[in-house]
Amino acid sequence: MSSPPSQSAATTAGGAAGAAPAPASPSHGKICFNAHCKEQIAEGSSPRRRGWRLRSGELAELCARCASTYEQGGFCDTFHSDGDGWRKCESCGKRVHCGCIVSVDTFMLLDAGGVECIACARKNFITVRISQLNASGPVPGQWRQASNMWKTFTQSDLQQRLSYEFDRPNGADRLISGPRLPIPSHSKKKVEDLPDKLSSHINRVQLNGHINVNNSFGSPPVFSDLHREERCVVGLHDPSHLVEETDTVARREVGISNTFSAPAGISFGPLSNSNVNTSIPTIVKDETSVHLVGLVSSPPSDSNNAGRISSAHSLRQTHASHLVKQSFHNAHSGVDSSGEAQTQVRNVRSRVEGRCRNQLLPRYWPRITDQELQQISGDSNSVVTPLFEKMLSASDAGRIGRLVLPKKCAEAYFPAISQPEGLPLKVQDANGQEWVFQFRFWPNNNSRMYVLEGVTPCIQSMKLQAGDTVTFSRMDPEGKLVMGFRKASNVSNEQDIQAIKGGNGYPTTKEVTHRNGRSGEGISALHSRTLKGNSGSKNACSKVDKSAFIQNERTPSKSYVLPPKRKGTAPGSKNKRLRIENEDSIELKLTWEEAQELLHPPPNHKPSIVVIEGHEFEEYEEAPVLGKPAAFATNEAGHCSSASKITISGNSKGKGESDGGGGAAAEGSSEGLDTLANLAILGEGGESLPSSSSSQQPTTRHPRHRPGCTCIVCIQPPSGKGPKHKPSCQCNVCLTVKRRFRTLMLRKEKRQQSEKDGADNKPDPPTAAAAQKAPEPQAAPPPPPPPPPPPESVQAHPQKEEEEEDQAGRRKAAVPSPIKTQIDLNIQPDREEEPSPVSDAGNLMRLLQDAAA
DNA sequence: GATCTGCATGTTTTT
DNA sequence: AAAACATGCAGATCA
Numbered sequence: 001m002s003s004p005p006s007q008s009a010a011t012t013a014g015g016a017a018g019a020a021p022a023p024a025s026p027s028h029g030k031i032c033f034n035a036h037c038k039e040q041i042a043e044g045s046s047p048r049r050r051g052w053r054l055r056s057g058e059l060a061e062l063c064a065r066c067a068s069t070y071e072q073g074g075f076c077d078t079f080h081s082d083g084d085g086w087r088k089c090e091s092c093g094k095r096v097h098c099g100c101i102v103s104v105d106t107f108m109l110l111d112a113g114g115v116e117c118i119a120c121a122r123k124n125f126i127t128v129r130i131s132q133l134n135a136s137g138p139v140p141g142q143w144r145q146a147s148n149m150w151k152t153f154t155q156s157d158l159q160q161r162l163s164y165e166f167d168r169p170n171g172a173d174r175l176i177s178g179p180r181l182p183i184p185s186h187s188k189k190k191v192e193d194l195p196d197k198l199s200s201h202i203n204r205v206q207l208n209g210h211i212n213v214n215n216s217f218g219s220p221p222v223f224s225d226l227h228r229e230e231r232c233v234v235g236l237h238d239p240s241h242l243v244e245e246t247d248t249v250a251r252r253e254v255g256i257s258n259t260f261s262a263p264a265g266i267s268f269g270p271l272s273n274s275n276v277n278t279s280i281p282t283i284v285k286d287e288t289s290v291h292l293v294g295l296v297s298s299p300p301s302d303s304n305n306a307g308r309i310s311s312a313h314s315l316r317q318t319h320a321s322h323l324v325k326q327s328f329h330n331a332h333s334g335v336d337s338s339g340e341a342q343t344q345v346r347n348v349r350s351r352v353e354g355r356c357r358n359q360l361l362p363r364y365w366p367r368i369t370d371q372e373l374q375q376i377s378g379d380s381n382s383v384v385t386p387l388f389e390k391m392l393s394a395s396d397a398g399r400i401g402r403l404v405l406p407k408k409c410a411e412a413y414f415p416a417i418s419q420p421e422g423l424p425l426k427v428q429d430a431n432g433q434e435w436v437f438q439f440r441f442w443p444n445n446n447s448r449m450y451v452l453e454g455v456t457p458c459i460q461s462m463k464l465q466a467g468d469t470v471t472f473s474r475m476d477p478e479g480k481l482v483m484g485f486r487k488a489s490n491v492s493n494e495q496d497i498q499a500i501k502g503g504n505g506y507p508t509t510k511e512v513t514h515r516n517g518r519s520g521e522g523i524s525a526l527h528s529r530t531l532k533g534n535s536g537s538k539n540a541c542s543k544v545d546k547s548a549f550i551q552n553e554r555t556p557s558k559s560y561v562l563p564p565k566r567k568g569t570a571p572g573s574k575n576k577r578l579r580i581e582n583e584d585s586i587e588l589k590l591t592w593e594e595a596q597e598l599l600h601p602p603p604n605h606k607p608s609i610v611v612i613e614g615h616e617f618e619e620y621e622e623a624p625v626l627g628k629p630a631a632f633a634t635n636e637a638g639h640c641s642s643a644s645k646i647t648i649s650g651n652s653k654g655k656g657e658s659d660g661g662g663g664a665a666a667e668g669s670s671e672g673l674d675t676l677a678n679l680a681i682l683g684e685g686g687e688s689l690p691s692s693s694s695s696q697q698p699t700t701r702h703p704r705h706r707p708g709c710t711c712i713v714c715i716q717p718p719s720g721k722g723p724k725h726k727p728s729c730q731c732n733v734c735l736t737v738k739r740r741f742r743t744l745m746l747r748k749e750k751r752q753q754s755e756k757d758g759a760d761n762k763p764d765p766p767t768a769a770a771a772q773k774a775p776e777p778q779a780a781p782p783p784p785p786p787p788p789p790p791p792e793s794v795q796a797h798p799q800k801e802e803e804e805e806d807q808a809g810r811r812k813a814a815v816p817s818p819i820k821t822q823i824d825l826n827i828q829p830d831r832e833e834e835p836s837p838v839s840d841a842g843n844l845m846r847l848l849q850d851a852a853a
Numbered sequence: 854g855a856t857c858t859g860c861a862t863g864t865t866t867t868t
Numbered sequence: 869a870a871a872a873c874a875t876g877c878a879g880a881t882c883a
Contacts, residue, residue, distance in 0.1 A: 361867085361872090395875050400857085404873060420859085442860065447871070453858095 033060035036079045051075075052102055076103045091120035364388040364406050366471050372484050373473070375430050382475045384482065387413045389471040392459070397466040401456035403437075410450035413472065414439050414481075428475070429458060430484045458483065 032039040033051060041063050050059035051070045062070060069078050076083075076097035085099020090110055096117050097103035108121030366386030373384045388409040390396075396403045405414070417423055422440025429435060438453040462485045464470065471484040 393874055398875095400875095402858095404875095407872065444860080444873085445862095445871075449860095449873070 032063035032066050034062055034066040034075075034079060037063055037066050039063040039065070070102065073106075076100060076106075087115050089117040089120055090114040091116050094120075360388055360408050360412065361406065364390060364409050366473070369486075372430070372471065372486065375484070382478060382480075385474045385476060387472045387474055389469050389486070391469045392464055392466050394466040396455075397459055397464055397468070399456060401454055401459075403452040403455045403459075403470070405439075405450040405452055407448060407450055409472070410439070410441070413474070414450070417441060425452070425481065427458075427472075427481045427483045429462065430482070433461070435483070463487075 032041055041061060051062045051067060052060050066075070066079075069075050077095075080097055080100055080103075083097075083099060085097055085103075087096050087098050087107070088094070089096050089107070094117050096107040096115055098107055098115060106118050107115045108118055109115055110121075366389045373386070388406065390403075390406060390409070393404070414425065415423060417439065420441055420443065422438055424436045425439040427435050427437055435455075435458045437455055437458075439450070440453060441448040441450045443449075459470075462468075462470075464485055464487070467488045469486040469488070471486065473482040473484060474480070475482050
């Protein structure tokens with residue numbers, strides 16, 4: 001961060017008049033700051049007469065005469081009467097100057113066009129708003145509205161929203177603005193591209209776009225404070241947002257129809273209601289009520305009222321002015337000094353970006369609700385300012401206990417750290433509990449990666465998981481950092497409610513559900529739409545839908561939803577790794593469906609049928625038995641039976657009694673689920689699972705096989721491992737394989753013979769034949785070498801097993817089932833290494849020959 | 854062997 | 869192309 005230059009920024013009061021200000025430093029005050037005056041101010045003259053706040057944060061120092069004029073509200077009348085920017089108040093007809101920093105808070109842009117003097121504006125709007133608030137208190141809808149509008153506002157207006165952590169001398173109006181908000185990238189345009197005049201006017205509009213709502217602190221701030229503050233930052237805001245492109249986007253989102261049609265620098269189009277109402281959602285509590293705190297423009301002539309209204313933007317401005325002590329002489333001079341303006345803006349930026357206090361990505365914009373704010377602020381008189389939020393990634397929510405902080409957010413809102421070790425950061429959670437995290441960074445690609453370490457306990461206490469959102473707020477005046485959270489499901493509910501209430505442009509849940517046909521997706525689509533609106537991204541829907549669906553799978557709540565994020569930033573969309581996981585989950589979900597057929601009621605229990613979303617599910621009072629129906633059989637050998645089943649219950653002890661699988665069924669639930677997952681994978685891809693040769697644990701490769709099992713599968717080494725069997729090998733495996741091949745070939749011969757007999761002239765359709773034979777290769781002979789084992793336990797009762805296989809094969813042929821074709825408990829783990837059918841036949845023949853020999 | 858720590862890497866988003 | 873960020877990974881440390 002560069003150190004502030006000694007030369008103060010000086011903001012001109014001659015914006016409309018086009019006169020360059022006196023370059024005198026107000027702090028030294030040798031010359032009246034009024035460009036039209038330039039009267040010498042005697043050193044040490046007391047009391048000092050001050051005017052508006054400059055962007056440097058200092059106050060314009062005026063000579064007595066100008067100061068008096070200024071304080072009486074006649075500054076523009078006196079000095080800018082010939083300048084541009086004069087309009088008439090739509091209500092009282094009073095002449096209002098709209099074109100300079102001095103008059104910046106004396107008027108309000110109207111929704112319908114035109115302007116109102118601040119007195120009328122306050123009368124007509126603010127008081128109504130206040131009365132509404134006071135009458136009803138902050139209801140969620142109101143707050144949300146404010147939030148939404150605020151969002152809109154930021155999208156259209158605020159680039160250089162700077163922090164404003166300045167102290168009011170007496171705390172009279174310790175009102176805070178919202179966070180320093182960035183504009184979405186899509187809305188950005190190089191500041192340098194803008195004419196300075198437009199810039200200043202746009203900024204003017206921005207300033208007036210903020211309307212206060214209320215401030216509960218009785219003691220009004222000294223007018224001059226507010227007044228000067230509101231002048232100090234004009235021109236800091238990146239005006240580019242209001243350039244067509246930006247504005248169009250932002251307005252489109254919220255249905256704003258007004259446009260800035262005014263000639264650059266002079267007059268202004270109406271500001272939308274949304275904009276006008278937009279305020280940073282800040283909550284202020286007093287003894288009796290909670291108030292929204294927004295912004296205000298306080299006219300010089302209305303200091304009392306001004307005192308009752310806070311000015312978020314002024315706060316920001318002040319902060320900015322603290323940060324920026326560059327020279328702003330010409331920023332609003334109206335002089336076409338674009339180059340200088342550029343420099344100024346750049347200076348602002350460079351200084352500000354020293355801590356990256358701007359340009360947060362939209363996905364980090366806090367979307368905190370009033371309830372959350374209330375919860376955070378509790379009963380205190382504190383003012384809670386949402387800073388940013390972040391959706392927890394898998395690694396954030398994981399056990400590693402490191403929460404990756406968005407760089408800009410970290411740099412903007414957390415203490416500056418120069419050492420990677422960082423510093424401990426005390427954070428209070430929504431319950432008032434305090435945590436100490438280590439705020440630090442890692443060097444990363446010539447940059448930094450900020451993390452909050454030690455968050456696991458906090459995350460766990462909040463029961464957060466990936467996809468949930470943590471919010472960071474600041475509680476003033478203590479300056480305490482507050483960490484809130486939002487479960488993903490909550491968001492949807494609230495937003496849906498709001499959407500249903502209407503008026504914010506969001507689709508209702510119903511609509512979305514209808515559109516997507518699935519509630520979970522629908523809600524996510526809601527977000528995706530929001531995101532789309534934000535980013536203009538195209539594919540948000542599908543991606544987010546998917547992840548949301550997955551979340552839905554995970555979460556009991558049907559309304560699981562992802563917080564609004566840009567396209568691809570939701571878990572499962574932004575991150576490919578996560579996405580892959582989620583896609584896996586989807587696959588698992590599918591296999592769960594398929595696995596329905598693998599679930600069987602425990603013996604002596606009848607399942608009850610539950611209908612969920614039109615789908616029938618069997619509900620078991622006891623843990624169901626997992627197994628493939630076709631594979632059920634009695635195990636007479638006492639081991640490794642095809643009838644082995646897996647119970648899902650961890651408590652179940654061989655609930656699948658009849659299988660005789662012994663301890664097989666006594667697997668823990670996790671094992672059962674693992675097995676199910678493995679089955680799913682097998683079923684999906686027909687791939688073999690990674691082999692596990694551990695004899696201590698039941699292998700997942702052969703779920704049906706148990707430790708000690710000596711079946712042909714279990715004694716077979718993992719694919720590619722172990723010695724090859726010679727053709728003359730007389731081991732059990734080889735003998736079994738040969739015997740089975742013999743049987744199979746005989747059966748095949750027999751079948752062919754019968755077919756010949758039955759349909760002599762009919763050529764055998766290859767497909768039909770293949771279909772008929774389809775089951776057999778699966779259960780039958782793998783190709784050598786080494787002869788892959790037949791999956792069944794053929795050692796003890798080979799003949800019987802073969803018959804069972806045969807029957808099973810016929811069943812498969814008769815009842816095509818994805819499960820039966822995809823998930824085969826008898827699947828051969830190394831089947832993927834099977835040679836092609838052609839070579840298969842050759843191998844078969846060779847085997848047969850071997851066997852015959 | 855589990856966990857912690859610091860960094861590296863790959864992917865996605867932004868400029 | 870650069871920046872941001874999620875997460876993998878290897879070495880260190882601990883139980």
